[in-house]
Amino acid sequence: MARFVDRAVLHLQAGNGGHGCASVHREKYKPLGGxxxxxxxxxxxxxxxxxxxxxxxxxxxxxxxxxxxxxxPGQGDNKDGANGDGLELKVPSGTVVRTAAGQVLADLVGTGSRYVAAKGGRGGLGNAALSSRARKAPGFALLGEPGESAEVVLELKSVADVGLVGFPSAGKSSLVSVLSAARPKIADYPFTTLEPNLGVVTAGAEVFTVADVPGLIPGASQGKGLGLEFLRHIERCSVLVHVIDCATYESGRDPMSDIMALEFELAEYGAGLATDLTSKPRLVVLNKIDVPEARELAEFVRPDLEAAGYPVFAISAATHEGLAELKFAMAQTVAADRAARPAAVAPRIVVRPKPVDSEEFQVAVDPEVDGGFVVTGARPERWIRQTDFDNEEAVGYLADRLARLGVEEQLAALGAEAGAPVTIAGVTFDWEPTTLAGVDTVPTARGTDERISRTDRVGAAERKAMHRLRRGLDVEGHTLDRGMADGSES
Structure with missing residues (x-):
C-alpha cells in the first residue's frame, strides 16, 4: 500500500573535483615540449x-x-578530465528545505523550482595552466576540491486553496470525496485520516483545490495527537473551512465550543509563523444534518455563528444536501482572495554577482596554541585544499600565493616570529619568513623548491650543531672544555 511521507532527512554528498595533471610533452626531436x-x-x-x-x-x-x-583527473596532452555527473532529486511542490537546526534554506513552490543543496568541488588546474614566466614547466598540479556534504530536512506543506479543519471524524474526508474525484480512506474512528488528501473542485468557471488534513484536537499546537503533522499543511491555504460534526455523542462538545477550540489551536500555532492564520477567510460547515438531532442542533446554533461573523452552511455529505451552495461559496471566497492578491508583475532582475573567491581574509592569534596564529578566508583555505604537500614546488607555489595575498605581511604586523605555528584550514605550518615567498625564484629541478630545500638544510645543520655542543664537541669533533660546552666562561 502506498504511503504518504511529508518529512524526511537527507544526507547529501556532492562530487569531488578531479586532480590536475603534471605532465611534460615528450616527442621525438622535440626536447623542449613544455x-x-x-x-x-x-x-x-x-x-x-x-x-x-x-x-x-x-x-x-x-x-x-x-x-x-x-x-x-586531468591527463597529459592537454586532456581535461570529465565533469562528474550531477544528481537531481525530484521533490513535490511545497517542499521546505531546512538545516538540522531548523534554519530555512529554500521554499520550493512551483514546477521547475530548484535548489543546489550540495555544491560539487572544483577540479584542480594542471601544470599547463600553471605555467608562467617564473615557472615555465611546473612540476606540480593542483588537487581537486572535495565536494560539499550536507544534512538537510525536507518538510512538505500542502499547496491547496481550501483547507478543511475540524475534529477527528467530523466528516472532512467524506466532504472531499463528494466534492471531488478524490477517494480518501473513510471510517468512523479517530484519526482515520493520517495523511493529507487533496481534491480538485470545479464550480462554474472557478477551479480550486481542497485539502483534507488529519483531525485536530486540543493541544495540537504543542504536538498533541497528530499535532504539527496536521497544522503544517494548512499554512499555504487561502481559505479555512471549519467542518463541525453536529451528530457527535461526546459530552461537552457543541459547534461553538469546537470552533473556539480550533481557533485557539490555529492562533497558537500561527504565532510563530510569518503568515497569520487568523487573518485567513473562514467558512463554517455544519455536517451530518441527515441525522434529525444534528439538523435541529444546526438550526439552533446557526444564528449565533452568523452573529459571530461566520458564513454558515448546513450540509450532509451522505445525502449531498447543501453541497452546491457550499461549493460555489468556496469558489467565490477563493476568487475574492485571488483578486485581493497583488497583481503578478514581472520582477525586475537585479544582478549582484557573489564573489567566488573573495580576497578578504583574517589573521588572528590562536587562543589554543601559545604563540600561534590562525588564518581564515575563502581563498587561503581553498589553496590549502588544493596543495599537494608531498611536492616541494607545490608548497613553494602556495607560499607565493599567500605572500601576494598579504598573509605574511599581516603575520609580521601581529608580531609573528620565525617558527611560529600558523594554522590554515586545519593545517599547521612553522612560519619561516626567510623563505622569501612571493619573489621570483631561480628554477630548480621539477618538483623541488630551493627555498624550502635550503630551509630544511639550514634547520638540519642547526640541529646537528646543537647536538654536537650538548655532547661537548667542537665543529671538527674535538672535545671541548666542559665549562665552555655548558656556555660558561673559562
Whole structure:
C-alpha cells in the first residue's frame, strides 16, 4: 500500500573535483615540449527540483543517502578530465528545505523550482595552466576540491486553496470525496485520516483545490495527537473551512465550543509563523444534518455563528444536501482572495554577482596554541585544499600565493616570529619568513623548491650543531672544555 511521507532527512554528498595533471610533452626531436597536463573535472552538484508528478517524500524515507559523481583527473596532452555527473532529486511542490537546526534554506513552490543543496568541488588546474614566466614547466598540479556534504530536512506543506479543519471524524474526508474525484480512506474512528488528501473542485468557471488534513484536537499546537503533522499543511491555504460534526455523542462538545477550540489551536500555532492564520477567510460547515438531532442542533446554533461573523452552511455529505451552495461559496471566497492578491508583475532582475573567491581574509592569534596564529578566508583555505604537500614546488607555489595575498605581511604586523605555528584550514605550518615567498625564484629541478630545500638544510645543520655542543664537541669533533660546552666562561 502506498504511503504518504511529508518529512524526511537527507544526507547529501556532492562530487569531488578531479586532480590536475603534471605532465611534460615528450616527442621525438622535440626536447623542449613544455607542460601539457590537463585540468581536473568539476564534481557534480546535488540539486533538489520540483516535479509535478511527485506528491510525497516517500522515496527519501527509504533512501536518505545521495551522492553525486566525482570529476575525473586531468591527463597529459592537454586532456581535461570529465565533469562528474550531477544528481537531481525530484521533490513535490511545497517542499521546505531546512538545516538540522531548523534554519530555512529554500521554499520550493512551483514546477521547475530548484535548489543546489550540495555544491560539487572544483577540479584542480594542471601544470599547463600553471605555467608562467617564473615557472615555465611546473612540476606540480593542483588537487581537486572535495565536494560539499550536507544534512538537510525536507518538510512538505500542502499547496491547496481550501483547507478543511475540524475534529477527528467530523466528516472532512467524506466532504472531499463528494466534492471531488478524490477517494480518501473513510471510517468512523479517530484519526482515520493520517495523511493529507487533496481534491480538485470545479464550480462554474472557478477551479480550486481542497485539502483534507488529519483531525485536530486540543493541544495540537504543542504536538498533541497528530499535532504539527496536521497544522503544517494548512499554512499555504487561502481559505479555512471549519467542518463541525453536529451528530457527535461526546459530552461537552457543541459547534461553538469546537470552533473556539480550533481557533485557539490555529492562533497558537500561527504565532510563530510569518503568515497569520487568523487573518485567513473562514467558512463554517455544519455536517451530518441527515441525522434529525444534528439538523435541529444546526438550526439552533446557526444564528449565533452568523452573529459571530461566520458564513454558515448546513450540509450532509451522505445525502449531498447543501453541497452546491457550499461549493460555489468556496469558489467565490477563493476568487475574492485571488483578486485581493497583488497583481503578478514581472520582477525586475537585479544582478549582484557573489564573489567566488573573495580576497578578504583574517589573521588572528590562536587562543589554543601559545604563540600561534590562525588564518581564515575563502581563498587561503581553498589553496590549502588544493596543495599537494608531498611536492616541494607545490608548497613553494602556495607560499607565493599567500605572500601576494598579504598573509605574511599581516603575520609580521601581529608580531609573528620565525617558527611560529600558523594554522590554515586545519593545517599547521612553522612560519619561516626567510623563505622569501612571493619573489621570483631561480628554477630548480621539477618538483623541488630551493627555498624550502635550503630551509630544511639550514634547520638540519642547526640541529646537528646543537647536538654536537650538548655532547661537548667542537665543529671538527674535538672535545671541548666542559665549562665552555655548558656556555660558561673559562
Amino acid at each position: 607542460p601539457d597536463g590537463g585540468n581536473g573535472g568539476n564534481g557534480g552538484d546535488v540539486t533538489l527540483i520540483v516535479d509535478s508528478n511527485v506528491h510525497t517524500l516517500l522515496d527519501f524515507h527509504f533512501r536518505p543517502h545521495a551522492k553525486a559523481g566525482n570529476g575525473r
